[in-house]
Amino acid sequence: MLRFLVRRTLGAIVILLIISIITYLLFFAIPADPARLSCGKVCTPQNLALIRHNMGLDKSVPEQYWNWLSSIFAGRDFPTGHCSAPCLGYSYVKQEMITQTIMDRFPTTLSLTIGSSIVFLIFGIGMGMLAAWKQGKAIDKIASSSSLVASAMQIYFVGPVALYFLVYQTHWLQQPTYVPFTQDPIGWFTGLLVPWLVLSLIWTANYTRMTRSSMVEQLSEDYVRTARAKGMSGMTVFLRFAWRGTIGTIITIFGVDLATLLGGAIITETTFDLHGLGQLAIGSVIDSDLSMLVGVTLVAAALIVVFNIIVDAAYAFIDPRIRLG
Known part of the structure; x- marks a missing residue:
């Protein structure tokens, strides 16, 4: 039984990792700028640049994914405060920790x-x-x-x-x-x-x-x-x-x-x-x-x-x- 649970747990981790990659990549698949969507109706170029930086969109996609994945286990700092692990990110639309x-x-x-x-x-x-x-x-x-x-x-x-x-x-x-x-x-x-x-x-x-x-x-x-x-x-x-x-x-x-x-x-x-x-x-x-x-x-x-x-x-x-x- 113990061996079965260990094997299934390791398999579950791999499955969740694959799901996280797919869902995160879908984040970039839509024909729109995620930072622009999170900026709201009144969005100045300065605010847009700040949100893009805070969301990490000024980095490469693999680096962004790694920062997001590591925050689940180690937490992450946002301009609005610290997000303790497990941290799934910050919603700039709702202005809340996810x-x-x-x-x-x-x-x-x-x-x-x-x-x-x-x-x-x-x-x-x-x-x-x-x-x-x-x-x-x-x-x-x-x-x-x-x-x-x-x-x-x-x-x-x-x-x-x-x-x-x-x-x-x-x-x-x-x-x-x-x-x-x-x-x-x-x-x-x-x-x-x-x-x-x-x-x-x-x-x-x-x-x-x-x-x-x-x-x-x-x-x-x-x-x-x-x-x-x-x-x-x-x-x-x-x-x-x-x-x-x-x-x-x-x-x-x-x-x-x-x-x-x-x-x-x-x-x-x-x-x-x-x-x-x-x-x-x-x-x-x-x-x-x-x-x-x-x-x-x-x-x-x-x-x-x-x-x-x-x-x-x-x-x-x-x-x-x-x-x-």
């Missing part, structure tokens, strides 16, 4: 991810198991049909509809907003309830179909038929064999989905005006804040790589047949 901005936005995305994940895992896996248990029955057809309809819906449609009926018309739920959990746990829960429900709707449909199809496949395996022939009850076979064979598939998909959500639920945060990583990425594109966009992209990529390692390592504990060297 690392601090991402850290300020991350709790919102984390709260949105945790709440919605709990909802869609409970309902998605539960409905999928029920549909597989009652395969071919009415409840199976209802679950399969409803999940198909839900998966075809989009958040930018469901979100405004949910706001109209649940918030503005009936006043059952409050306007979505983020309140830190440490300040007001109840306000944190009620403020994110609508986004949780909307985001989990589509994901619940996906996990319902995935759980059902995986369990139906497991129930048709030879070892399951053998267990039934030995006189084991249907519930024992269902939970002990079919469910255990499905866990690996669910964890694989969930690890990637969780990392994607942590990287920023872009449409959900934009729909409900939640100031998380997703909305930060959209705002960076609109404002042409390339430095911020590079930082958010690298963080999202790092989360996906790390969670893939965690998922692979979890296989050894889920399935004893797997041995990680």
Whole structure:
């Protein structure tokens, strides 16, 4: 296991290094001057030259990349102050340190991810198991049909509809907003309830179909038929064999989905005006804040790589047949 983790960690470092090179080079691929984009509407030649110098654009591209990469591990000094490691640079558009901005936005995305994940895992896996248990029955057809309809819906449609009926018309739920959990746990829960429900709707449909199809496949395996022939009850076979064979598939998909959500639920945060990583990425594109966009992209990529390692390592504990060297 230790050798596996070391090997995957080294591989992850190489992958992140390649991603950082690609994203940083894209910074120079656009047909515009990054310093001019960061200078604002009122931009004098003196200010433009100063920003270009502060951004390091007066140096060669390899030197600029090395300065940016080394600042992640050693920090960096900017005219506005010192940026401690890990330093992802400075946003001249927002006049903020990129690392601090991402850290300020991350709790919102984390709260949105945790709440919605709990909802869609409970309902998605539960409905999928029920549909597989009652395969071919009415409840199976209802679950399969409803999940198909839900998966075809989009958040930018469901979100405004949910706001109209649940918030503005009936006043059952409050306007979505983020309140830190440490300040007001109840306000944190009620403020994110609508986004949780909307985001989990589509994901619940996906996990319902995935759980059902995986369990139906497991129930048709030879070892399951053998267990039934030995006189084991249907519930024992269902939970002990079919469910255990499905866990690996669910964890694989969930690890990637969780990392994607942590990287920023872009449409959900934009729909409900939640100031998380997703909305930060959209705002960076609109404002042409390339430095911020590079930082958010690298963080999202790092989360996906790390969670893939965690998922692979979890296989050894889920399935004893797997041995990680």
